[in-house]
Amino acid sequence: MKKANVYKEEFFRAFWNPRWLIVILLSIIIFFIGNYRWPIPLKNPVNRMMMLLDYGYFDFLGAVLLAVPFADSFLTDSQQGFTRFIIQRTNFKHYLSAKILATGLSGGVSLILSNLIVFLLGLGKGIDFSDVSFRAGYQGTMPWGPFSELYGQNPCAYFGYLLLSVFIFGFVWSLLAMFFSTLSRNRYITLAAPLVITQGLRVLIERNDIVPYQLNALFGLQPYAVFFERPTFSIQLLQYLAVLVLSLIGLFVFTRKKHETI
Template identity: 30%
Template structure:
C-alpha cells in the first residue's frame, strides 16, 4: 500500500501544482530584492531570505500552509467519497492504512514546501554574490550559523521548511476526519495559520511578552523575521502541531471514526 500511495502523490497534479506555486511565490520575493547584477551589494543569502519571507512582496511564507496541504491532505476525503477506501481495506487493515496515509501525506507536504525553498536557494547562489557573510544584524534562531556559513544556514532552514510542511499537511489530514469537504480541508489550515499569527502578535503586544512573537507561525518557517526566535520556539511549535495532529488522526481511527 505504501508504494501505491507514494505513486498517487508523485503522479498527481496537485503535488506539482504546489511546487510550481511555491517557486513562483519565492521568485516574486526575489524580484523585490533586486535583479542579479542590478546593484553591486546584492548578496545570495539575502536574495533567498527575500524569496522566503523578507520584503513587501514576500508571499511564500504566507501561503506555505496551503502548499503543504495541496499534495495529499484531502486524500482521505477523496478515498471516502469515491469508494476507493472500501477497496483498499479489502487488501489491507485499518492500522496500515492510517499510518501509511499519515507518512505519505507528511512526505508530500514537506517536499511541497522545502523544494521551492531549495530551488530558490540554488538560483540565489548561482546568480548573486555568495562570498559575503551575513552582517551582525542577523538575529533569531540559528543566526550564529548564518554568520558563519550563509549556505549552511539556508540549507538548515530549508530542512525546517520540510518539517513545517509535514506539520501543516498532517494538520490538514486530521481536519479531514471531521470535515468531508476537500476544499475546506485544503484551505482551512491556511486560515487558521493566518488567524494564529494575528492572535499571537496581539497577545505579545498586550501582555508585553516579547517571546510570544516568536510563536507566530510564519516565524517558524522564517525565524530571521523575528529577532527573539530561538531554536526551541521553532521546533516546539512544529513538534506540537505534528504530534497533536498525528495523535488525533490515529485516535479517531481507533474509535472507528475514520473508516
Template identity: 25%
Template sequence: MKSMINIELERAFRSTSFWIAILIGIIITALQFIQQVIPAAMNPIYWMKSNTLQVPANAFRDSIIMGDGWYYQLYIRLVPILVTIPYAITYYTDYKKGIVRNYYSRTNKKNYIVAKFLAVFVTGGTVAVLPLVINLLATSAVLPSFAIINGEMTCNGNGMWSYILYSHPYIYYVMYFILQFICAGLLASISLVISRYVNNVFIVLLFPSVLCEFINAIAQWFPTKILKDLAPWRLFRIDQLAVNYWQSYIIFILVILFLDITIYMWRGVKDDVL
C-alpha cells in the first residue's frame, strides 16, 4: 500500500498538468496582489474614506480572500476545473491505456484504488489552497495586521467561525484553508466516480465543474438555508459573502465520501479489468 501511494503521489506532483493548475491559480492571485495590494502598501491612508471608522489598508482586509474585486470571484468559479486538471483524469486514462493491468499484476486492486484516490485528493486540495496561502503571506509581508473592525469585512457576526475571525484572524484563515483543502480534494474525486461510466476524457475533466454550476443555479430554490449553502460558490468563499453553515460542509463531505466509497472504491475493487 505504502509503495503504491508513493508512486501515485510522485506521478501526480511531477505531472505538468499539476504545475499548470498551480500556475493558473498563482497568476490570478498575483494580479490581485499587483493591482490592489501593492498600491495600498505604497499609501495605506489613501484607501481610508473620510469620516468613517475604517482602518488603513491591512493584510486581513486587502488580501484576495477578503479584498474587493472580481479576482476572488473568478478564482472560486475556476476551482472546480482547477482541482481536476492535475490528476483526476488519470484513473480514466490508466484504464484506457491498459496501465492498470501492470499495477494489478504487482499489487492488490485495493492498493491502487486507495492510492489513486489519495493522489487526486491531495493534488486537488493543494491546487485550490496553495495560491490563496501565497497571496495571504505576500499581503501580510507588505501590509500591517490590524485588529478587524465589524463592518470592515463581508463576514458578519452570524458567519461561521466569525468569533474566531474577529479575535484570531490567522487561526480563522488556517481553519478555513484546511476545510477548503478537504472540500476541494473531495470535489476532484467526483471525476473518479464517473470515470468508469463515460467514454470521453473531457467529460471526466469537466463534470465536477458542470455539476457545480448546476448546483449554483438550482440552490436558490432549496427549502432551507443550510441546503442553499451547498452551492459551491458559497462553500468555497472564505470571506462568507453569504453566510456559511457548518452543517452544509458536513453534508457536502459525507455525500461525496459516500459516492467515493460505494461507487468508486467498492465498484473499482469488484470490477474486472477489461
C-alpha cells in the first residue's frame, strides 16, 4: 500500500463514520441546555454563541466530543487485527503518521462543528453584528481571555479566533486520548481521558492554591470564560504545545513497543 493510500484510508475512516451523528446530537443538546439556562436575548450572534456554550456545559461535553470520532481507532485496529494487516502492506511509520494526523484533524473539526451548530441554531434569535455590546454571567464589557478587545472591533474576526482556538484544542487533546488508547485496552477510558484530565485539573486549581492557574486546560476550549486569572495567548500556546509534545512522545514510544510485539 502506497503512503498516499494509507493517508486516504485513515482520513476516510476518520470523517466518514456514524460517530459524527453523536457529535451533531450532543451539539444540539448543548444548544438546548444553554438556551434553557441562558434565556436572556442577545443581539450579537457571537456573544449569544459564547453564552449558549458556556451555559450548555461545553466545558464538559467539548472534552468528550473531540474524542468521539476517531480517538480510539488505534485501539480498535489493534483489537481487530487490522494493525497486523496494515503493516504487512506498508511501513508502520506511515500508518502511525496517518493515524495521528487523521485523529488530530477529526478532534479539531468535531469542536468546530459543535460551535458552528450552536452558532447557527442561535441565529433564529436574530443577527446583528453591529451591536458589539457584551453580556455574560459576570460583570464585564468584553470577553475574558486573549484578544478580548477584538470582539469590540470586529466580532466576526473574534469568532474566527474562537474557531481556531477550539480546533487546536481538539487536535492536541484527541492525540492525548489516542495516547491513552496505547496504555489501556478499554475504549471508554480512552474517550473519557480528556474530560477526566481537564476537569481534574480544574478542581485542583479551584481548591488548591499550590496548583498554578496556568494548568487550567480549559483556557483553550473556552478562552472567553471567566477564570481566577485572565489567561493570555502565550499561556494558551504553551498549553497546546505541552499537550502535543507529551502526546507525540507517548505515542511514538508506546506504539513502538506494541509494534515490536505484533
